[in-house]
Amino acid sequence: MKIVWKKVSDAQPGEVLADNVYDGSGFVVLLKAGTKLWDEGLELLKVRGVKFIPVCEGEFVEQSPVTENLIVPEAPEVIENYDDIVLSASEITSKLIQTGVLEFQKLQNVTNEIVENIARSSAKILNILRSHTRGFLFKHTVNVAIISVMISRELNWSRYNQILISQASLLHDIGLAFLGGFVFDLDTEDLRVRTHPILSVETLSKYTEMIPSSVVRSILEHHEHYDGSGYPMGIKGDALSEFSRILQVSDAFDTLTTKDLTGCSMSPYHALKWIVNRAGSYFDPVFVSAFISVTGIYPTGTSVCLSDGSRAVVLSPTKKRLQPVVMRDREIIDLSKGDHLWVTGIAS
Numbered sequence: 001m002k003i004v005w006k007k008v009s010d011a012q013p014g015e016v017l018a019d020n021v022y023d024g025s026g027f028v029v030l031l032k033a034g035t036k037l038w039d040e041g042l043e044l045l046k047v048r049g050v051k052f053i054p055v056c057e058g059e060f061v062e063q064s065p066v067t068e069n070l071i072v073p074e075a076p077e078v079i080e081n082y083d084d085i086v087l088s089a090s091e092i093t094s095k096l097i098q099t100g101v102l103e104f105q106k107l108q109n110v111t112n113e114i115v116e117n118i119a120r121s122s123a124k125i126l127n128i129l130r131s132h133t134r135g136f137l138f139k140h141t142v143n144v145a146i147i148s149v150m151i152s153r154e155l156n157w158s159r160y161n162q163i164l165i166s167q168a169s170l171l172h173d174i175g176l177a178f179l180g181g182f183v184f185d186l187d188t189e190d191l192r193v194r195t196h197p198i199l200s201v202e203t204l205s206k207y208t209e210m211i212p213s214s215v216v217r218s219i220l221e222h223h224e225h226y227d228g229s230g231y232p233m234g235i236k237g238d239a240l241s242e243f244s245r246i247l248q249v250s251d252a253f254d255t256l257t258t259k260d261l262t263g264c265s266m267s268p269y270h271a272l273k274w275i276v277n278r279a280g281s282y283f284d285p286v287f288v289s290a291f292i293s294v295t296g297i298y299p300t301g302t303s304v305c306l307s308d309g310s311r312a313v314v315l316s317p318t319k320k321r322l323q324p325v326v327m328r329d330r331e332i333i334d335l336s337k338g339d340h341l342w343v344t345g346i347a348s
């Protein structure tokens with residue numbers, strides 16, 4: 001099956017979707033992969049602001065969401081003490097939500113720990129793709145922090161700015177907690193949900209002396225798009241801060257690879273593809289490109305075919321893009337250390 005991206009206005013009834021189609025923010029599946037398009041369906045996509053859709057050329061072949069591959073328990077951790085960091089993040093955010101008190105010193109300790117741990121990690125392993133259901137805000141915010149710090153390191157940001165982007169990541173969705181708890185569908189057509197960046201900033205308003213404006217601004221702008229189609233303000237291009245543009249990429253990747261309430265999620269590979277397809281529209285291409293340097297073209301957790309016909313799961317990228325570190329039959333192999341084996345494509 002070949003996947004062709006078409007403008008919604010050019011798609012015809014009878015054509016079949018090759019992949020899930022999400023609403024403007026990427027949080028809500030509007031039509032599932034394999035759906036045969038019809039007039040009302042196409043109209044729905046137009047009304048919901050979808051501009052491009054993936055359609056099949058040839059017969060539709062289901063590409064499994066590969067959620068089982070997100071769990072790679074034997075792989076080295078990207079950072080030490082992941083569970084402790086999630087616990088600390090949950091204590092900070094719970095206290096902030098319940099009492100309005102921000103334990104700033106504790107926040108600094110956690111953000112320092114994330115930055116230091118990533119600096120110590122020699123391998124660029126993005127093994128944070130735990131199988132958690134969307135709505136478990138704490139793991140999401142920690143994952144976003146880790147990805148954001150990795151992108152900022154790729155761009156040689158100062159340690160100070162890495163700590164700030166980590167702070168912004170841990171606090172960016174705090175406003176969601178005021179919209180019905182931690183588990184709910186992120187329906188971005190729901191105007192209440194669209195207010196959560198503002199609610200997050202309002203929650204932090206009495207701490208503006210401690211939290212730099214760059215952090216507050218990126219929290220406010222984390223659902224904006226590079227082309228101005230995001231929310232809450234529709235800011236675009238260079239008017240968005242660089243912190244915001246990193247946060248948009250890392251937030252999208254963790255959200256897409258996290259199970260939604262129906263248990264569906266995108267594989268890391270498809271989430272990366274989803275983001276790459278929106279470079280220049282939703283996302284600043286500079287930061288998408290830095291993100292690809294972090295993940296490799298086959299991100300951690302992707303099922304791949306090797307040149308000898310066997311299958312493996314990617315653990316981490318290497319400098320040789322087609323020769324990542326993989327796990328095959330519970331054996332970890334660094335393909336870049338030899339010349340005889342490489343990735344030929346993703347396993348369907």
Ligand SMILES: [Fe+2]
Nearest residue numbers: 172173222223
């Ligand atoms: Fe958000």
Ligand SMILES: [Fe+2]
Nearest residue numbers: 140172173251
């Ligand atoms: Fe988020």
